[in-house]
Amino acid sequence: MRRLIKRRLAALGLVLAALSGCASSPPSAGEEQALVDRATLSIQEILGEGNDKLNAQSLLRRARAAMICPRIFRAGFFFGGEGGGCVLVGRDAAGSWSSPAFYTIGSGSFGLQAGIQDAQVLMLIMNQRALNAVLDSQLKLGADASIAVATVGGSVSGATTTAVGGDIVAFARARGLFAGLTLEGSLLSARSEWNRAYYRQEVGPREIVVAMRVYNPGADPLRAALMRFGSPGGSAAAPAMTPAQANGNPAGITPGQTLGSGPVQQSTLPPLR
Secondary structure, three states, rough: OHHHHHHHHHHHHHHHHHHHHHOOOOOOHHHHHHHHHHHHHHHHHHHOOOOOOOOOOHEEEEEEEEEEEEEEEOOOOOOOOEEEEEEEEEOOOOEOOOEEEEEEEEEOOOOOOOOOEEEEEEEEEHHHHHHHHHHHHHHEOOOOOOOOOOEEEEOOOOOOHHHOOEEEEEEEEEEEEOOOOOOOOOEEEOOOOHHHHHHHOOOOOHHHHHOOOOOHHHHHHHHHHHHHHHHOOOOOOOOOHHHHHOOOOOOOOOOOOOOOOOOOOOOOOOOOO
């Protein structure tokens, strides 16, 4: 019996060590670009023709920024809870979208409705006050009484009413259907090591999203998708230049370094596991 207990404790220790290593290790090459590409496909799937039954496009046209989480998943091995990777993009007064800043979202429970293990989430940040709350520090949704979070679920009726007055309006989509979601208690945290790896320099979310000081051409398909769905006429024009592009500084990349780039094709995301 003691031997069995020791074996189980040893196995648990190995699992904890592995999880700790994953949390602290830097991203592998291409991980950041893969998340950006999946965010682009999520935008296409959530807002694409025939899919936007909750009229998210009309809110996107007025949004100050957008947080896209291609996959929020529920974990059930030893520890409960959910989490996932996200990208944050901002829009300036001229309508140009920034390159992405990287975030994680985590919670003891997102309240995904029964039977749903993973979902795509689009959070539209409707004003500067809410964007500042995301940028200034770790933001625990629901903890700041001055920031109203509205979640729009599976019912089309009442969706517009639910969104009225929301500083952050969230849409969740699981397996092709809009799903119920509770974001209360979820923690949004910047991923400094991912930002550093993607832009090849130390740069914070505010510099990326508001000042638009850096630029990575690998994010152009994401910016183009947001321009397309966030423009009144649904224009598919190329995204406007960011200040970093206008200054001839694509993220401070030195010659010879390779960036992920090229169009992301309209397609369905592979089944989530």
